[in-house]
Amino acid sequence: MTQPVLGILTLYMNENGHLEERDIYQKMTVAGRKLGLNVIVFTPKDVNYQQNRIHSLVYEPEERKWKRKWTSFPSMIFDRCRIQRTYRFEQLRQFRKSYGHLTFLNRPLRNKMTIHRILTKDSRFKSYLPASRMVEGVQDVSEMLRKYPLLYLKPINGTGGRGILRIERKRSGSLLIQGRDLSRRIINPKRISAAALSGYLSGWDLKGNRYLAQQGLQLKLPTGRVHDYRMLVQKNGEGQWQVTGCAGRVGAAGSVTSNLHGGGHAVPMEVLLKQWLNSEERVTEVIAEAEQFGVGVAQYLELCYGRLCELALDLAIDQKGRIWMLEVNPKPAREVFVQAGDKETYRKAIVRPLEYALWLHGQKKQRKSKRNSASSAAVEEKNSNPSSSAAT
Ligand SMILES: Nc1ncnc2c1ncn2[C@@H]1O[C@H](COP(=O)(O)OP(=O)(O)OP(=O)(O)O)[C@@H](O)[C@H]1O
Numbered sequence: 001m002t003q004p005v006l007g008i009l010t011l012y013m014n015e016n017g018h019l020e021e022r023d024i025y026q027k028m029t030v031a032g033r034k035l036g037l038n039v040i041v042f043t044p045k046d047v048n049y050q051q052n053r054i055h056s057l058v059y060e061p062e063e064r065k066w067k068r069k070w071t072s073f074p075s076m077i078f079d080r081c082r083i084q085r086t087y088r089f090e091q092l093r094q095f096r097k098s099y100g101h102l103t104f105l106n107r108p109l110r111n112k113m114t115i116h117r118i119l120t121k122d123s124r125f126k127s128y129l130p131a132s133r134m135v136e137g138v139q140d141v142s143e144m145l146r147k148y149p150l151l152y153l154k155p156i157n158g159t160g161g162r163g164i165l166r167i168e169r170k171r172s173g174s175l176l177i178q179g180r181d182l183s184r185r186i187i188n189p190k191r192i193s194a195a196a197l198s199g200y201l202s203g204w205d206l207k208g209n210r211y212l213a214q215q216g217l218q219l220k221l222p223t224g225r226v227h228d229y230r231m232l233v234q235k236n237g238e239g240q241w242q243v244t245g246c247a248g249r250v251g252a253a254g255s256v257t258s259n260l261h262g263g264g265h266a267v268p269m270e271v272l273l274k275q276w277l278n279s280e281e282r283v284t285e286v287i288a289e290a291e292q293f294g295v296g297v298a299q300y301l302e303l304c305y306g307r308l309c310e311l312a313l314d315l316a317i318d319q320k321g322r323i324w325m326l327e328v329n330p331k332p333a334r335e336v337f338v339q340a341g342d343k344e345t346y347r348k349a350i351v352r353p354l355e356y357a358l359w360l361h362g363q364k365k366q367r368k369s370k371r372n373s374a375s376s377a378a379v380e381e382k383n384s385n386p387s388s389s390a391a392t
């Protein structure tokens with residue numbers, strides 16, 4: 001019997017065919033082999049629409065080599081494409097449109113603001129969401145600053161901590177602005193008067209880049225570094241949502257974001273949270289609450305947007321132990337767990353989507369065989385009693 005094939009759909013990062021996560025796909029191919037699942041990797045550019053076949057990248061574990069091979073369409077698709085402002089992303093949209101009928105492990109989510117809005121509609125989540133609004137002009141930022149002494153301005157389609165501004169209103173009324181530019185470089189901190197805000201922000205094209213303003217949380221550790229948590233929620237081999245793991249992230253010195261790509265480092269959640277809350281009992285309670293929340297969000301977003309197989313939530317926990325969700329990442333990296341020294345969670349993070357794919361494949365096969373037996377029963381019924389079916 002032929003093995004099911006999982007196609008990892010991704011995007012090249014440049015014209016030389018660089019793939020951001022090739023190492024992970026290699027690990028997935030090796031793990032898939034053991035489970036009875038063939039893994040291939042492809043981008044929309046590799047699809048031959050006329051011949052209905054794909055010039056895929058296939059890792060050969062025996063030879064430890066990546067090879068190009070013509071393949072037919074996979075049984076299932078795992079979409080790992082992150083947003084890019086390139087023609088390649090347009091090719092992806094075209095692919096999703098033309099091949100939407102195929103079995104995807106995950107459908108695309110929406111931008112940060114749309115996700116925020118949809119989550120506020122469910123009373124279970126509302127209290128976990130920092131106030132957020134779209135920025136149409138500087139007056140929206142000033143209004144938010146009157147309500148909240150700390151604000152984060154973020155592009156609604158941003159990733160990797162790019163283009164993020166942190167504005168802190170000081171007791172004197174002046175504003176401290178810090179952040180990272182769109183290339184993720186730390187910008188020089190600046191203290192300005194409230195009246196100078198408009199001038200300062202005019203250089204940021206908040207409207208063109210479609211920004212949201214979000215209530216900021218005070219997450220500075222005694223060292224002055226900011227921190228937060230990355231929770232990975234995945235479907236398992238029984239098709240159920242489960243928290244795979246959660247790790248703490250501590251930002252680089254002088255950074256207002258905790259992102260690992262911005263120089264942050266990972267720490268086990270329990271260690272960081274115990275230091276922060278100073279109570280072991282509270283740590284257990286908060287983790288249990290965060291996990292329940294994470295699974296609830298994943299189930300709900302799947303109901304709203306179609307099948308999903310994993311999500312990562314960026315969580316902030318304030319000094320009182322209150323949990324806040326900063327954003328949902330639909331295409332999460334897994335490195336945070338190795339960096340936090342949790343190899344087992346890292347392994348699970350790689351294997352679970354494969355186990356879920358196998359489960360999904362099994363479900364599809366079952367449905368197909370049920371349909372087949374139902375239609376052959378109908379044919380038999382018709383053959384044995386032709387007049388009865390004509391009457392209905
Ligand atoms: N409201 C907030 N209060 C405090 N810190 C925040 C807030 N929003 C974001 N941050 C900090 O900035 C970081 C990046 O924010 P966010 O995750 O929303 O952007 P991103 O560019 O999508 O990052 P990534 O793709 O790496 O997840 C967070 O991990 C956190 O450290």
Ligand SMILES: [Mg+2]
Binds near residue numbers: 314327329
């Ligand atoms: Mg994030």
